[in-house]
Each structure stands twice: as C-alpha cells, then as structure tokens.
Amino acid sequence: MSLSFQCTGHIGILEITINLFNNILFPDNLLIFQGWNDVGFHGANDVSTPNIDALAYSGLILNSHYSEAICTPSRAALLTGKYPIHTGTQHGVIMEGAPWGLPLDQKLLPQYLNKLGYSSHAFGKWHLGYYRKEYTPTYRGFKTHYGFWNGYQDYFSHIVQFAPFEGFDMRRNMTVDWSSIGHYTTRLITKEIARVVRSHNASNPLFLYVAHLAVHAANYEVPLQAPQSSIDKFKHLEPVERRIYAAMLWELDQSLGKLVQEFKDKGILDDTIIVFLSDNGAATKGLHKNHGSNWPLKGEKITPWEGGLRTVSFVWSPILKRKKQVLNNLMHITDWLPTLFTAAGGNRNKLGDIDGVDQWDFLNGNSVSPRNEILHNIDDAYGYSALRSGEYKYVNGSAIFGHLDNWVGRLRNNSYPYDVSSIVGSVVNRITGDLEDILEIEGLRMNATVVCSKTGQRWGKVACRPMKRPCLFNIAEDPCERVDLWGRYPEKVAEFEEKLKTYRRSVTPPGNKRVESKANPCLHNNTWTDWADYD
Incomplete structure (x- = not known):
C-alpha cells in the first residue's frame, strides 16, 4: 500500500489544540476519558455507555x-x-x-513499575514528543507500543494533517504499520491489547497504558468518524454530529467490555486495578470540536474552568476495601503515580520530589483525604493562573482571550429514559455480578450528577471578568462557577495570590518549540517520524 502527498514548505502556526481523547491504564489497572456529561453515570441519557457505567457504579466514582x-x-x-x-x-x-518532548530527565510511571517486576506496554496516542527516538514510548519504560505519536489522526486512514503537512502515523514500536489502513483505530487498539494480554505470562505483574484516540476529533475534513453499523444504533439522535459522537463513545464502551472479558479469561481480573479517567474536558465548540458535553460545568477543553479541568474518573478493583460509593475528595491526575506505585507494593518515599499525593489508603477507607490543594496551572503564554484550595478556586485570566468561557453542551435529547437494564445486562456486569439493585444504581447516579445552585440562591449570579481582574468561587456550593465572590472575600483572594507567588518560584520555562520543515512527512516516506535522527 502506498500513499502520495504533495511536499510543501514550512508554515509558522500556533495551533490551539482542543482535543478529547481517551486513555486506558491498567498495571493490573486501566484508565480512559471523555467529557463530563458524556457518560450515563453523570446524568447523560442520549449516549449509551453501559460497560463504563457498570464499572463505575461497582467501584468508586471520583466526583472531584x-x-x-x-x-x-x-x-x-x-x-x-x-x-x-x-x-x-x-x-x-x-x-x-516541533523538536521537543517531555524532558528525558523525567522518570515515568512505567520505569518505576518495571523496578517492581512489571511488564509495561503502551497503546494508542503518545503526544509527548518523538523528534528523536529517545522521546518515544519504547525508550521511556514501555516494553512495547502500538499506536501513534501525534495528538490525533483519521480513524481509518491514520493520516495526520497539520497544515501544510500531512502524513501517516501508526506504528508498532518503531516500525510503521501500513497494514492498519482501512481499519478503525479504536478496534485496532482493542485487538492489540487483547493480543498482549493473551500472550502475557500471568505469573508476572502487567501494566498497560492505553490512550484511545476516541473520542477525539479526527482531521478537519471529517472530524467525527465511526463504523456505520455503530452510527445506525443512534438514528434517533439529532444533530447528526452528536449521533456520530455517540457511536464513537459506543465503540469505546464496547472496547472496555472486551478488555474486561480478556482479563477475566486470562484469570487476572481478580487482581486488577482499573482506573478510568479523562485528561481534560470535551471540546464542544473549539478547534477540533467533537460535540462532547461538559454540561452543566462552565468552559471546555483548554480553559481554566471546571468544564476543562474537572474530569470523568473512577477506580474499580476487587482488592479495594470500599466500593459502590461516590467520593467528593480532591484528587489530581498527578496522584495516580504515587497511588498506583503504592498499590503495586512500592515505597512512596522512593519517588523523590513529586507533586502527586498517595491516595491508596484513602481509597481503601483507612485515612482522611490527603489532598486539600491543586495547582491547576500557571500558563503565562496564554496569561492565566488557576488554583484550588479547600472549597475555593481562584482564576486570573483565561485561555485564548476568554473565547470559550461559556456554558455549552446542554443536551437537547436528554428526555430519553436512562436504560438501567443495559447496565445490569452489560458485559462488565455479567462478568463481575456486582449490580442487581436498580434503586442502588439510581442513587449512585443521582449522587454523581452535578447540581449548580446553592451559592446562586444566596447571592444571585455575579459575573466573572477574568481578563480584567481575578475571580473567586466556592466550588463546593457553586460547581458551575456562576457566582464570583472576589468582592466579598478580599482576604481569601490575597491568600491565593500569596500561594501562587510560592509556586512561581519553582516554575520551569515552557519547552515549546516552533515546527521544523525538516519534519515534513513527504521527506520521510510520507510518515511522521523521528526526523532529527536522520539529519
């Protein structure tokens, strides 16, 4: 199979990537992601995620x-x-x-787990640099990698377009996989994971990091893609974009069901930790929009608001001491490294100076919540900073001039009844047998659904103007960020600004670099590759 592209020159362009991708992680654990309101267990009725919901309800839903x-x-x-x-x-x-990547002096989760005897494998999207081979997955602790190095691709051709360049991007380790052309990315990744699980020696621990392309938008011409058989399951949905998006979610949900089945068949499910999470909110209207929903949260991917930062997540495992609960303690994506390292038998004190907090004891009900503060980010290039401390959140500035600082993604077709029977009858629940009580499922769903009103009822809506001055919110009472408390609690604002001064003392400058014309795929057999190794 050969592909033909026109070789074009370099263009300087700043891409604002607003993507929605899915990640799956299992060290005997799993991780996935999507928009806040794109799963049934957060209140969505128009999409169907029975396997995801079943695993969430029978585990611990992490609502903050x-x-x-x-x-x-x-x-x-x-x-x-x-x-x-x-x-x-x-x-x-x-x-x-762009000739940069996650710095090589940073030690990664698989490298820590490998020291404990784990066999680590990566699947799907990488997006942490590849201009030299040393930045690619199999040089950073993963025994194997099947997937792509960039941030998105066409689901069938596996072409990545970045004006004016375009090229093929699907690999097995360092080798280009031309045989993948014409096959749907979600299914390819699922098939490859199944192959690795089946061939694994079950007497040794296994770590799988799976970053699904779904449900990120594909290239600009056809951003939403799914097999027609899956799209046909959602003929009742309008607009057509939401219909295709629902089909993409369905494919992802089916993938999860198949993977749980593989673990069961291999005899390792009872000793597995499955972590499901999103790396950011959905891109409802921005660049790479996929018509995902973060409703009723404010903002979307790339923004410092809850819709961009507060993400779908749960953890499931037979070895957890508490289950079927909705937890509202603060947890940050950095916490998974120390949490999983401890769960795998590692010593937290050997992780050095990291920001993540070990939450394993808390998840098992043996301690109080260990985290009270999250630095969301300090991005001086966009000109914003955001910090959560206790119930309060401080935001100063916003991304792309506040263009996406709105409440979007309200579902027009949410009047359909929630199909609880599909949860009980899902592949996951047939395997685990954890869910039988429909009232229990409905209660968990109600507790995991965001309701925004308390502070608004007390004060009325007070608009935030982040490009003019900082904003302050009580997220516990006002999760939808409709009431700016900046004028009511100046001492709290001052407290946040002192905290940010402390964080600024340890900031490493951004590593971003301009795109190089030498990376043009037409110079490398029409593929995106580690071009700096071929100078």
Missing part, C-alpha cells in the same frame, strides 16, 4: 477528580506525578513537527 486543561500537560502530569510547571509542559501541546 481534576486533570489538566489540555492533552500534553495531562499526559506529562500522569506519567511523572508532577505539575506541568515543573516539567515545562504547561503551555499548549507538542505540535506535529
């Missing part, structure tokens, strides 16, 4: 879990356990053809 506002910073935070300001990844993403 936070990631970063965009892809590369979240991935860097997850794999290093550090805030992006401490790895130089706090601004935007690593662009296609």
